[in-house]
Amino acid sequence: MISDESLVERTLAGDMSSFEELVERHRDLVLRVTRRIVGPSDAEDVTQDAFLRAFHRLRQFRGDSPFRAWLLRIAHNSALNSIARPRTEVETEESTADAIPDPTRMPADQLEVSERRERLALKLREVQPSHRTVLVLRDLEGLTYQEIADITETPLGSVKGRLFRARMELIEVLRRNTYDWELPA
């Protein structure tokens, strides 16, 4: 498989299909991360914005860190910009564009899991953005502390501190809603 770095070089040489391959490779990861940070209704716009910014800044990619981390840094900044914009609409996980409705009726247990997941996603968005990002990247995407430090442009020690505070904050938010907290896993 061609490396991301080679695809970047080919894109810079004018091969647009190489950039398309980069988008194909990373779209689901970027979409998952932005969705957890900004919510489902803005996630696609933020993801698209991140890829467009990445394309225009491709010459700035030095390869000191993996392309994935560089791209997620751009996506993270786009997501924070999106959150900072004022909005009026109330969001639910149901409004997601990528949630393909099941044509058959969901069995009761599946429906319960889906609803629980939706409630958890909403609770996650109550955690403050800078903490939320670290928690999403570490506990949901399994990135290393170093990658998270690169993405969020914060020192390694601060990442660990933020992760601890993010977990405590989410535990506190979930404890306020004892229903999910006390249900068996």
Added chain:
Amino acid sequence: MSDEPLTPAEQRLASLLALLRSDAVRSRPMFVAGIMKQVRWQRFVREVVEAVASFASALADGVAVLVGGRPRGGSRR
């Protein structure tokens, strides 16, 4: 979830987050095509703007030479 032993509350959180991890978020089938359409369009606009800027710069240099000045990018020796 962590490199260190987890407290019961953190263990509970980890089990709840596992539920979110199992949520396979996928983009729409035409999502990449939409991004690439935008990328190609913006690339075209950027190239046009760069070409116009380059032409304007060359024109300014030419005019500067004609009126006896030095081209902006020229040597100062």
